[in-house]
Amino acid sequence: xxxxxxxxxxxxxxxxxxxxxxxxxxxxxxxxxxxxxxxxxxxxxxxxxxxxxxxxxxxxxxxxxxxxxxxxxxxxxxxxxxxxxxxxxxxxxxxxxxxxxxxxxxxxxxxxxxxxxxxxxxxxxxxxxxxxxxxxxxxxxxxxxxxxxxxxxxxxxxxx
Amino acid sequence: xxxxxxxxxxxxxxxxxxxxxxxxxxxxxxxxxxxxxxxxxxxxxxxxxxxxxxxxxxxxxxxxxxxxxxxxxxxxxxxxxxxxxxxxxxxxxxxxxxxxxxxxxxxxxxxxxxxxxxxxxxxxxxxxxxxxxxxxxxxxxxxxxxxxxxxxxxxxxxxx
Numbered sequence: 603x604x605x606x607x608x609x610x611x612x613x614x615x616x617x618x619x620x621x622x623x624x625x626x627x628x629x630x631x632x633x634x635x636x637x638x639x640x641x642x643x644x645x646x647x648x649x650x651x652x653x654x655x656x657x658x659x660x661x662x663x664x665x666x667x668x669x670x671x672x673x674x675x676x677x678x679x680x681x682x683x684x685x686x687x688x689x690x691x692x693x694x695x696x697x698x699x700x701x702x703x704x705x706x707x708x709x710x711x712x713x714x715x716x717x718x719x720x721x722x723x724x725x726x727x728x729x730x731x732x733x734x735x736x737x738x739x740x741x742x743x744x745x746x747x748x749x750x751x752x753x754x755x756x757x758x759x760x761x762x
Numbered sequence: 763x764x765x766x767x768x769x770x771x772x773x774x775x776x777x778x779x780x781x782x783x784x785x786x787x788x789x790x791x792x793x794x795x796x797x798x799x800x801x802x803x804x805x806x807x808x809x810x811x812x813x814x815x816x817x818x819x820x821x822x823x824x825x826x827x828x829x830x831x832x833x834x835x836x837x838x839x840x841x842x843x844x845x846x847x848x849x850x851x852x853x854x855x856x857x858x859x860x861x862x863x864x865x866x867x868x869x870x871x872x873x874x875x876x877x878x879x880x881x882x883x884x885x886x887x888x889x890x891x892x893x894x895x896x897x898x899x900x901x902x903x904x905x906x907x908x909x910x911x912x913x914x915x916x917x918x919x920x921x922x
Contacts, residue, residue: 615863660820661844683843683861684821696856696867696891701843703775703891707856707867731856731863 615736617728617744621752625759627715627722631688633759634713640666643754646747658685661700664693679704680711690714707731709739724752775896777888777904781912785919787875787882791848793919794873800826803914806907818845821860824853839864840871850874867891869899884912 623630633639637654644651645668652675653667659682666678681700684692696707709730716723726748730736783790793799797814804811805828812835813827819842826838841860844852856867869890876883886908890896 692861694861697870701852701854701870701872701889703867703870703889707863707891710857710861710863712861729861729863731867 612729614733615730617730617736617739617748619726619745619748619752621724621756622718623722623724623752623756623759625722625756625762626720627717627724628688629759629762630715630722630724630755631691632762633755634691639758639762643751643758644668646750647754658682658691660685663697663699683710688715708735724755726752772889774893775890777890777896777899777908779886779905779908779912781884781916782878783882783884783912783916783919785882785916785922786880787877787884788848789919789922790875790882790884790915791851792922793915794851799918799922803911803918804828806910807914818842818851820845823857823859843870848875868895884915886912 633643635656635658637656640654640656641651644654644666648671650669651666652669653665655663655665657663662682664678664680664682667675668678669675678695679698680693680695681697682691682693684690691713692710694707694710695704696710698704709728712727712729714723714725714727716725728739728744728748730739793803795816795818797816800814800816801811804814804826808831810829811826812829813825815823815825817823822842824838824840824842828836828838830836838855839858840853840855841857842851842853844850851873852870854867854870855864856870858864869888872887872889874883874885874887876885888899888904888908890899
């Protein structure tokens with residue numbers, strides 16, 4: 603019942619992607635936390651990820667640079683809030699470093715990695731501060747974009 | 763030089779109170795982290811603090827209720843981001859629990875407790891997401907309010 607109520611409360615501010623990935627969760631966690639791996643799947647092709655700096659600990663910051671087909675680059679900065687190896691990874695763009703407020707607190711990304719008979723139930727819950735921001739993110743193509751990146755993530759970890 | 767530049771960068775969004783308190787820093791830290799103590803000093807008299815729930819760990823939440831002379835109560839909710847016993851305590855009202863976005867990310871409170879020959883250099887740095895919020899907080903009486911509460915805090919720890 604508590605879960606149901608919580609789900610209702612967040613329904614209007616969360617965007618969620620869930621996928622069963624045919625690899626152990628330790629590998630999926632590595633794909634999110636090792637720069638050399640993240641750079642291979644993070645941006646939907648033909649976009650690339652030329653740079654990733656990941657200080658994976660609570661209060662550690664991350665910088666991920668995505669490059670479009672036209673060469674234009676976009677920097678994504680955030681801070682890790684919670685790190686449980688192979689299980690859970692939480693970060694936010696409300697800070698660019700510990701504890702430097704960002705220009706706009708937009709989202710908190712809550713990743714969970716659950717073991718399902720040696721495979722991984724991977725859930726990315728992207729929680730926004732406002733309903734308007736959730737709607738904007740959805741219109742920007744969240745489901746298609748994160749879906750394609752997750753395809754790339756699954757293909758990569760299958761080879762690890 | 764790095765410190766100077768950082769100070770300039772934050773000058774427009776931070777409100778800062780620094781005080782030498784004649785007590786060891788462990789006692790000042792206790793006054794911030796033990797509910798029975800915090801309830802004795804947190805609100806400027808004649809306001810009171812009838813309730814304090816402090817789950818002092820990164821990701822733990824806090825709830826502090828302040829009551830005005832007219833009996834009206836105000837709830838303050840936040841989450842701890844960083845806890846270093848007797849040295850450093852960081853919290854924010856951007857979340858009401860881990861990781862529930864609050865209605866409005868307003869401030870991050872960075873407390874440091876430095877040993878100065880057995881006394882404590884206590885610094886409360888209140889960092890806002892916007893310059894407008896810093897200005898509003900200042901106009902609400904930050905310096906007078908936090909100053910009076912710090913007097914109460916200092917008087918309390920002197921008796922511990």
